[in-house]
Amino acid sequence: MTSFKSDTITYKAYAYQNGNYPIEIVDETIKLVKGPGPSDEFVAPPGKILLKINYAALNPVDYKLYHMKPSFLRFYNNKQGFGRDFSGEVLSIGANTSTQVKVGDFVEGIYTPVLDKGSCAQYLLLDPKVSPITTKPSNIDLVQASAWPLVLGTAMQLSKGLQYKDSKVLVLGAGTSVGRYVVQLARIGGAREVVTTNSARAESLIRELGATEQIDYRKHPNFLNPVLESVKTSGEFNYIIDCWGGAQLFPEIDNILVKGGEYRTIVGDTPGHGLGAVFGTIKSALRTIVSKLGLLDYLYQFAFLKNTDNWIDNARDLIEEGKVKIFVDHIYPFEQLKEAVERLVSGKAEGKVILEVAKPEN
Numbered sequence: 314m315t316s317f318k319s320d321t322i323t324y325k326a327y328a329y330q331n332g333n334y335p336i337e338i339v340d341e342t343i344k345l346v347k348g349p350g351p352s353d354e355f356v357a358p359p360g361k362i363l364l365k366i367n368y369a370a371l372n373p374v375d376y377k378l379y380h381m382k383p384s385f386l387r388f389y390n391n392k393q394g395f396g397r398d399f400s401g402e403v404l405s406i407g408a409n410t411s412t413q414v415k416v417g418d419f420v421e422g423i424y425t426p427v428l429d430k431g432s433c434a435q436y437l438l439l440d441p442k443v444s445p446i447t448t449k450p451s452n453i454d455l456v457q458a459s460a461w462p463l464v465l466g467t468a469m470q471l472s473k474g475l476q477y478k479d480s481k482v483l484v485l486g487a488g489t490s491v492g493r494y495v496v497q498l499a500r501i502g503g504a505r506e507v508v509t510t511n512s513a514r515a516e517s518l519i520r521e522l523g524a525t526e527q528i529d530y531r532k533h534p535n536f537l538n539p540v541l542e543s544v545k546t547s548g549e550f551n552y553i554i555d556c557w558g559g560a561q562l563f564p565e566i567d568n569i570l571v572k573g574g575e576y577r578t579i580v581g582d583t584p585g586h587g588l589g590a591v592f593g594t595i596k597s598a599l600r601t602i603v604s605k606l607g608l609l610d611y612l613y614q615f616a617f618l619k620n621t622d623n624w625i626d627n628a629r630d631l632i633e634e635g636k637v638k639i640f641v642d643h644i645y646p647f648e649q650l651k652e653a654v655e656r657l658v659s660g661k662a663e664g665k666v667i668l669e670v671a672k673p674e675n
């Protein structure tokens with residue numbers, strides 16, 4: 314076990330009060346506990362893993378949380394951390410910690426507590442019972458390691474229990490980081506047809522990942538008609554997986570999905586982070602309830618990434634076996650979080666926007 318000579322680690326991290334205040338570099342601390350060895354040696358507290366962070370990948374949820382945090386919550390936590398995805402090195406593991414990772418391992422994962430610290434920080438102390446963590450696959454570097462946990466995990470959650478074999482699948486927002494993995498998982502699962510919405514710039518890549526037909530959402534801002542054309546040509550869809558958000562298909566949904574088919578979304582009826590998005594989420598939540606009551610001819614689900622079972626180890630294996638590709642758009646130095654966030658919200662990023670917290674030593 315690595316031990317420290319002081320009971321406090323002081324480090325730099327990005328934090329904010331709420332969306333009315335900037336996201337700034339602040340001083341943060343982590344408290345350690347006395348180790349089992351000499352009395353002047355300190356280690357991670359019981360049940361916790363101490364990490365040195367190398368890279369943090371940004372996700373739209375980071376920015377949504379920043380904007381949606383109610384003002385009064387800044388009195389609860391006025392140093393809320395930014396970022397969920399991380400890669401780095403395990404420095405210390407507290408007593409009685411149930412984990413597969415070891416001190417010295419290079420790892421990646423998701424820091425899940427929402428009103429707490431964030432991964433855009435030099436150190437993190439996490440509880441592996443709530444924050445998924447796994448060892449870095451040997452075939453990728455630490456930049457790529459930070460780029461996949463939240464988005465591949467979400468794509469796996471979206472695909473959970475679906476029988477892709479010989480199915481016809483519609484992936485809305487296939488160019489998003491989550492969508493790129495959904496297309497790959499549908500292909501791996503043996504889908505017969507994978508129809509996607511994405512812009513022309515991503516056309517050849519999305520085809521390579523597994524799309525059999527593509528609808529350019531820029532040419533067809535309302536893509537209901539091209540989707541109905543696809544139904545006319547090769548039948549209804551078994552599954553619709555929405556990675557961008559929208560409600561364009563609902564007027565004709567019974568003609569688009571087979572009876573008993575599934576519609577899963579991670580965004581709801583309205584993309585974005587404003588008041589409209591809140592109403593869109595409420596509409597989707599109500600549709601989920603109506604679906605659960607068996608009042609629809611199809612199953613509808615608003616899916617969230619959950620830290621259940623050992624999905625992160627399964628995801629790690631998919632990467633190590635070279636079955637899925639990782640996409641990195643741009644790496645920004647630690648001081649340039651503002652620029653990194655601008656890139657994230659521009660909608661132009663093709664893959665993950667990454668913050669370099671510390672270059673790996675070798």
Ligand SMILES: NC(=O)c1ccc[n+]([C@@H]2O[C@H](COP(=O)([O-])OP(=O)(O)OC[C@H]3O[C@@H](n4cnc5c(N)ncnc54)[C@H](OP(=O)(O)O)[C@@H]3O)[C@@H](O)[C@H]2O)c1
Pocket residue numbers: 372373374377463464467485486487488489490491492510511512513514515530556557578579580584585616617618657660661662663664
């Ligand atoms: N519920 C959950 O647990 C959960 C988890 C993760 C993410 N999410 C949400 O899922 C959404 C996607 O996240 P992400 O990180 O995958 O996104 P992202 O990588 O930031 O998405 C960027 C891509 O979106 C595509 N895009 C832009 N406008 C579009 C439009 N009108 N229609 C379809 N695609 C469009 C563009 O692709 P092309 O132009 O190249 O086609 C662009 O490259 C976000 O709203 C995020 O908050 C939810």
